[in-house]
Amino acid sequence: MSDTTDNGQVLTTQDGKPLKAALRRALRREKLRAFLLIAPLLIFVLITFVAPIVDMLFRSVENSIVADTLPKTVIELNKWDSSSGEAPGEEVYAALYDDMLIAVDLKTHTRLGSRLNYEQSGISSLFRKTGRRIKRMDEDGPFKDQFIGADKKWGEVETWQVLQQFSPRYTDGYFLNAFDAQRGPEGIEMKPENEQIYMFLFGRTLFLSIVITLSCLLLGYPIAFLLASLPLRTSNLLMILVLLPFWTSLLVRTSAWKVLLQQQGVINDFLVWTRLIDDAGRLVMINNQTGTIIAMTHILLPFMILPLYSVMKTISPSYVRAAKSLGANDWTAFWRVYFPQSVPGIGAGAILVFILSIGYYITPELVGGTSGIFISNRIAYHISSSLNWGLAASLGTLLLVAVLVLFVVYDKIVGIDNVKLG
């Protein structure tokens, strides 16, 4: 569209204003009104949801505590060569004395201590101890000997290496930790085998989520098929049965599984009673992976059935009839004609169940024991028990990235347009 006519004149309204400007002004009111309608929700979401999450994720790289608590020391320490094998010179200790005096007044030195304790144990007590002794030190120095006298750790290279390593305002330390890696003398290296945990947990989370998704699909597909092919009255009744768990508390459902699956539980008692297993050989079905898989499959099943059902509902029965009239037996008609048309429902259901289960927390916590917990349980532990929020944030970021990557892979394989919720 051009705003000039053939002879170069600008199109105008009756009173001579340019037409395009007039159109923009006319539409501006509409746009503003539309925006005002969504503004409350937008602001609410931004303030209560997006901003805290961004802030939380930012903690995975943020590390200003060293630079804020010990500003002078950090500057002096930058001049020190950590590979020299010797503790830094007097000027660093002098700076440390100045910084510590202030920090002790503000009581921030203990906080710094517990932060650095994540990186090397013992630093927390070092800072506490030094904090108690700092007032008694001679103001005129020399400080190096006084500090080493307070705690001989101040004379060790490792202590200063940690301080120097975490003196920048941003760190990759949390992420290295989340990858089970650490920064050694030779640069980045994997942690010793027996300290690696997070990659293993990520792997288990992915594996169990896939298993749960597959078992939801196996159990849900026939039910959705039944729902879609039964007459409306019957299928409505069955649909209520499918939705019933939705209306029951998650905790109640999970606890019910505890009752059913435990070693003195209903299922084991029944099996013993029918002599299928003897009393000594009761099955362990709870507080391990089996428990997690069973309980989560049950809880997430409706998320598989509903998209499958809504897609299957749209597949006309005449397709299968046509296939049969063309000579296909029941299985061929299903596999070559019905199943391909239900794939969008499988796609939608699978991705829904998978993404829900990969971040699931409460059920693994309750029935997972130690072998059935997910990465999210570890994140929760760092948020509420160990208070290592930086590590929790980096694990959370990794989980988010992993889901996004899987989403892209999924899009490449299945195609996101192939996903239909109804």
Add this chain to the structure above:
Amino acid sequence: MANIRGAAVKYDSVQKSYDGESLVVKNLNLDIPPGEFLTMLGPSGSGKTTCLMMLAGFEPATHGEIYLNDRPINNVPPHKRGIGMVFQNYALFPHMSVAENLAFPLQVRNVPKSEQEQKVQRALDMVELGAFGNRRPAQLSGGQQQRVAVARALVFDPELVLMDEPLGALDKQLREQMQYEIKHIHENLGVTVVYVTHDQTEALTMSDRVAVFNDGVIQQLSTPDDLYEDPQNSFVAQFIGENNKLNGKVLGVQGEECLVELDDGTQLKADRVNVSEVGERTTLSLRPERVEFDTNDTMDNLVNGRIEELIYLGDHIRVRMNVAGNDEFIVKVRNRGEKRKLHVGETVQVGWALNDCKALDAVA
């Protein structure tokens, strides 16, 4: 017909009930010779589609037996009957290309690959869609989808093809064109076709014979012209073509003729179709185009009527008249550019031959 290779179908006292309380199909006996194009015509709920589905094998017969080439097929599952079928909404598999759709019946029959391609191409050429093999059904127009559906039902050389209102979703012009195409394909291949529709024009255009269904019973089974010219009862007369109804009672019967007194006292001579006794109520059926304004004394029936309305339709003029108390009496006058003009409100004499007036069972 040059090459008849169709199958013979026989319904032997077939009954069908869905709920065990009422019969949808009541005692159906029907013989379809090889190569015939038979149409089951009737209003919705008349049982015609049920009859087709029983033949295809998707509905079991409650009683009776269906024979295909003298072989009872009640216990043969649909995929072993070898019957081609065209569905109402085509039922083309949306996830397969046109060629894959056509190859499907050949694949499940383990036809060799090279022969498959050859047959698919031949079938596509038959419906003039030779270049469309790689398209998806959704990329085709309604008429093209329809042709693919026909080609798919024929590609595995079935002896019998069933069509369930296949043209229902097309617009009028395309529907007429497809009627001729299907008719020609039938003539060329010589297969037996059983065609279900509720559209009488479609039935009359295409069929060798038409079975008119109502209420689960075949009301009349005859060729299209017999159906129109000699309806056997009031339902058929009403359902096929346009029709004037005149109610009265029989005054006298003489051979194939009878004398009927209408409710207003007018006496008319009529062809006796299914009335037998004097005094019986009857409905006279009369086609609008058989009524003449150019009357003469040799005509069997002469009546005066008042012109109520004139509708100009180009090739003919519809005249709505009040004749013998019936003000829905329609006369079709061919437009021959005559000098004689009709006027609303005018009372004129109309007449028709005895044979064009059928005395049928009484309807309200």
